[in-house]
Amino acid sequence: xxxxxxxxxxxxxxxxxxxxxxxxxxxxxxxADFRDFISKLEEIHxxxxxxxxxxxxxxxxxxxxxxxxxxxQVTDVREFAYRINEFLAPLKDGHTVAMPDGHFVPGHxxxxxxxxxxxxxxxxxxxxxIVKALPDEYKxxxxxxxxxxxxxxxxDVWTAMAHYFIAENESGQMLNLAHYAMQPxxxxxxxxxxNGTTITYQLLSPIGQEAAVTLPVVPFAQVQQWxxxxxxxxxxxxxxxxxxxxxxxxxxGFVDDACSTMYFGAKHMxxxxxxxxxxxxxxxxxxxxxxxxxxxxPDRQMAIAMVPSLSEEFEKAxxxxxxxxxxxxxxxxxxxxxxxxxxxxxxxYMLYGDKYLNFHFSDEEEGMMEIAPWTVSQSALDQxxxxxxxxxxxxxxxxxxxxxxxxSSDKEMRNEFIDGSMCSIKDKLRAxxxxxxxxxxxxxxxxxxxxxxxxxxxxxxxxxMGATVVGVTSSQAPNTFMGGQAYYTLPRTGLVGExxxxxxxxxxxxxPRAKMFTPDLMPTYEDFKRYNFDDNAILLYLMDVINGNIKxx
Numbered sequence: 001x002x003x004x005x006x007x008x009x010x011x012x013x014x015x016x017x018x019x020x021x022x023x024x025x026x027x028x029x030x031x032a033d034f035r036d037f038i039s040k041l042e043e044i045h046x047x048x049x050x051x052x053x054x055x056x057x058x059x060x061x062x063x064x065x066x067x068x069x070x071x072x073q074v075t076d077v078r079e080f081a082y083r084i085n086e087f088l089a090p091l092k093d094g095h096t097v098a099m100p101d102g103h104f105v106p107g108h109x110x111x112x113x114x115x116x117x118x119x120x121x122x123x124x125x126x127x128x129x130i131v132k133a134l135p136d137e138y139k140x141x142x143x144x145x146x147x148x149x150x151x152x153x154x155x156d157v158w159t160a161m162a163h164y165f166i167a168e169n170e171s172g173q174m175l176n177l178a179h180y181a182m183q184p185x186x187x188x189x190x191x192x193x194x195n196g197t198t199i200t201y202q203l204l205s206p207i208g209q210e211a212a213v214t215l216p217v218v219p220f221a222q223v224q225q226w227x228x229x230x231x232x233x234x235x236x237x238x239x240x241x242x243x244x245x246x247x248x249x250x251x252x253g254f255v256d257d258a259c260s261t262m263y264f265g266a267k268h269m270x271x272x273x274x275x276x277x278x279x280x281x282x283x284x285x286x287x288x289x290x291x292x293x294x295x296x297x298p299d300r301q302m303a304i305a306m307v308p309s310l311s312e313e314f315e316k317a318x319x320x321x322x323x324x325x326x327x328x329x330x331x332x333x334x335x336x337x338x339x340x341x342x343x344x345x346x347x348x349y350m351l352y353g354d355k356y357l358n359f360h361f362s363d364e365e366e367g368m369m370e371i372a373p374w375t376v377s378q379s380a381l382d383q384x385x386x387x388x389x390x391x392x393x394x395x396x397x398x399x400x401x402x403x404x405x406x407x408s409s410d411k412e413m414r415n416e417f418i419d420g421s422m423c424s425i426k427d428k429l430r431a432x433x434x435x436x437x438x439x440x441x442x443x444x445x446x447x448x449x450x451x452x453x454x455x456x457x458x459x460x461x462x463x464x465m466g467a468t469v470v471g472v473t474s475s476q477a478p479n480t481f482m483g484g485q486a487y488y489t490l491p492r493t494g495l496v497g498e499x500x501x502x503x504x505x506x507x508x509x510x511x512p513r514a515k516m517f518t519p520d521l522m523p524t525y526e527d528f529k530r531y532n533f534d535d536n537a538i539l540l541y542l543m544d545v546i547n548g549n550i551k552x553x
Contacts, residue, residue, distance in 0.1 A: 024075050029492035031069050036490055037084060038062050041096070044486050044499045046397070051090035061087065077493045078114075084497070086164045093481040094168050094452065098497040117182040117223045118199050118215035121230055122146060124174035124449045126472055126522045129154060130533065131203065133230040138213055143533035144203035145525065147210070149181060150191050151202070157181075160190035169515045172475035175449040184217055206529055237536035237543070249292060250308045251332075252317045259324035261546060262440075263539075264317050265332035269339030269454040272309040273346075277422045309424035311346050315437055318350055322438035328546055330539070331462065332446045334471065338453025346423040348461050351443065354410055354434035356465060357417055397502075410434055442546070443467035446538055447519060452476045460506060460517070469519040470545075471538045478506035479514040521545065521552055 041048050052058040065087045074080055081100035088096055121133035129146040146154050158170075158177040165176040165186075180186035184196045200214040238255050250271075252264040270288055275281055285303055289296045297303040321329065329351075348356050384398075385391050392398055407413040411434075418429045445459045445467050456476035463469050483502030489495070507514040523541045531537040544550045 023077055025077060025493050027070065027073050027075055030074050030077075030080050031066060033080070033490040033493045033495065034066050034069060034084070037098075037488070040486075040488050041499060044501055045091075045093075045096060046481060046501065046503055048091065051092060061090070077495055080493060081495055081497075084495075085166055089162065089164055089166050091481070092166070092168050092477070093500055094166055094172065094476070095482060095485055095498060095500045097166060098495055100495075114220045115183065115185045116217045116219050117184070118217055119223060119226050120182050120201065120213075120215060121227065122178040122181055124171065124178050124472065125525060125528060127525050129174055129178055130525065130528065132533070132535075133227075134213065135215070135226075141203055141205055141211055141213065143206045143529060144211065146181070146201060147204050148202035149187065150194060150200055152191055157187075157190055161186075164189045168475060168477035168480055169473075171449045171473040171516060172477075175475045178449075182215075182223070206533075233535060235536045236531070236534050237539045250310070250313055252313060254320070254324075254326070255330075255543070259320075260326050261328040261330065261543070262317055262321050262326050263330045263332065264314065265334075266310060266336060266455075268336055269310070269341070269343050269458065271311075271339075271343060271424075272304060272307040273311050273343050273422050273424045274340055275304050275307060276309075276424055310343055311350075311423045311425050311429075314347050315350055315425055315428060318437040321440055327441040329440045329443045330446060330542065331443065331458075331467075332539070333451045333455045333459050334446055334448040334538070335450045336452070336455035337450055338455045338457075340422065341454040341457045342422040344454060344458035344461065345417075346421045346425075346429060347458070348465065349417070349421075349429065350432075350437045351439055351462075352465050353432060353436040353439075354414065355436075356461075357410070357413055357434070359465065361461075361464060444542055444546075445469045446471045446542065447474050448472040448538070449475045456517075463520075468521065469517075470521040470542050471519050471523070473516055473518050473522075476517070477515045478504070478517050479509060480504060 049055045049058045052061050065083060069080070069083060074083065078100040081098040084098040088098075119133075119135050120131065122129050123132045131142055131144045131146060134141055148154055149157050154177070158173040161167075161176050161180065162173050165173075165180065167173045167176055181201075182199070184194055184199065187199065188194050188196070196217065198214050198216050200212055203211045203213060205211055249267045250265070252262065255261050255263050268291065270284070270291075275284055275288075278284060281300075281304070285296050285300075285307075288307055289303070297306065317329075320326075352359075381392065381394070407416070414434055415430075418426050421429070423429060443462060443466070445462050447456075447459055447469060449472050451459060451471075451474040453476060456474050456478075459469060459474070460478065481500040481502070482504040483500065485498040486501055487496065487498050505514075506517075512518075521542070523538055527541050528537045531540045534540055541550065545552060
């Protein structure tokens with residue numbers, strides 16, 4: 001039988017408590033903080049060298065980056081954060097980053113420059129990048145494929161961007177392009193002759209016609225206002241019209257009159273379950289409310305109660321399915337950049353019961369984590385050593401599989417899992433006695449390029465249990481650096497960020513899915529076109545699959 005680890009894979013909401021970094025500092029302070037950052041990176045990260053070709057080349061790259069800060073007389077802290085992230089690009093580690101705004105909220109959106117930009121919105125799909133929005137005079141070109149930018153083929157652009165922006169796989173590279181293609185400051189890194197006042201995009205329209213659209217670069221405030229107007233477009237999928245409180249962070253309900261298909265969507269893997277199982281409530285409250293643009297209510301208990309519980313609402317959804325004998329469950333992880341992985345596990349347990357507890361996730365449990373002396377207390381190390389026959393010292397690596405233990409019964413295993421779970425309804429979990437709340441005939445997990453971190457883990461666990469993954473390939477690499485991130489604050493600039501302390505391995509290294517986990521069902525450009533490039537085209541495609549209108553292998 002297996003044991004369970006409760007390592008926190010987080011989106012660093014807690015860093016909000018540290019406050020935003022100062023805007024301007026002397027260059028010598030920037031350089032000194034860069035030296036401190038490099039020291040922390042070498043101390044903590046499991047392998048900071050290989051991505052650069054080895055330690056000598058890592059040190060050479062660090063020297064060059066440091067000298068560039070001096071030569072360019074960098075004093076802006078946001079620019080300093082961009083320089084650090086550019087330096088980190090060869091690591092291909094989406095959880096080792098600097099955060100220009102002093103925090104990172106769920107969604108895994110690459111940090112955008114707040115400089116002038118063009119009015120275009122793009123989306124990566126499985127076979128390219130499509131236009132989601134353009135100014136009204138070009139509305140007939142919405143849904144076009146992006147072919148090139150300033151004459152540079154689009155794949156060459158996203159490949160070149162990988163030298164400057166962190167991405168774990170090609171889906172992540174495409175996601176970066178979709179976020180940065182309107183930003184002259186970003187594009188100039190790979191298209192040096194960009195004039196900075198306009199950007200020309202070469203497109204292939206839905207009817208197969210080539211078009212070149214030259215858009216002016218406008219102030220960032222205008223870009224923000226325009227983008228906000230594009231978000232609230234109606235969709236043909238009924239599930240996205242349902243709502244739950246707290247700014248629609250959690251949405252669920254039946255999508256058909258027969259109540260045969262339940263939709264459950266979450267925008268991030270952070271919820272009241274975490275607040276009820278952490279000693280750092282105030283920091284997480286600040287992060288959660290910031291993520292939805294709301295001030296934290298002055299009444300602390302009210303503030304906690306207003307945040308939805310994933311376990312509570314998931315259990316309610318499954319009970320409704322049980323009442324109606326529903327056959328299909330759609331779990332929507334699109335746009336979900338993660339949060340904390342332990343919050344996912346009770347949800348999987350509610351679907352599969354003891355079958356999940358006894359399932360052997362051997363590959364991902366072979367992941368390794370470094371114990372770093374400045375992030376792990378002696379008491380925490382003592383707790384780890386209490387479960388190991390070999391005593392660890394600071395700086396040692398260990399495999400999670402070293403801490404598996406046998407249980408005398410399923411009940412003992414179940415109680416340990418529930419007692420240690422990040423869940424708001426532990427009593428209900430106990431009452432299940434290892435039986436699922438309800439297990440529908442079909443479970444579908446919907447992903448896109450932004451499905452990342454804990455949201456990817458949730459999707460992966462469900463897939464291993466038999467669910468069908470539908471949608472666009474995640475920007476999260478299954479085999480990558482991951483685990484127990486250490487948070488840092490650089491002393492002179494106040495810049496904050498995180499550094500990975502471990503690795504995870506979901507597949508053998510020679511498996512094609514080790515870096516790109518391809519969904520079981522992958523709608524193509526023609527599928528998006530069939531649904532008029534609806535924001536929920538993937539869900540409409542899936543409903544046609546469920547209803548037998550689209551045949552799959």
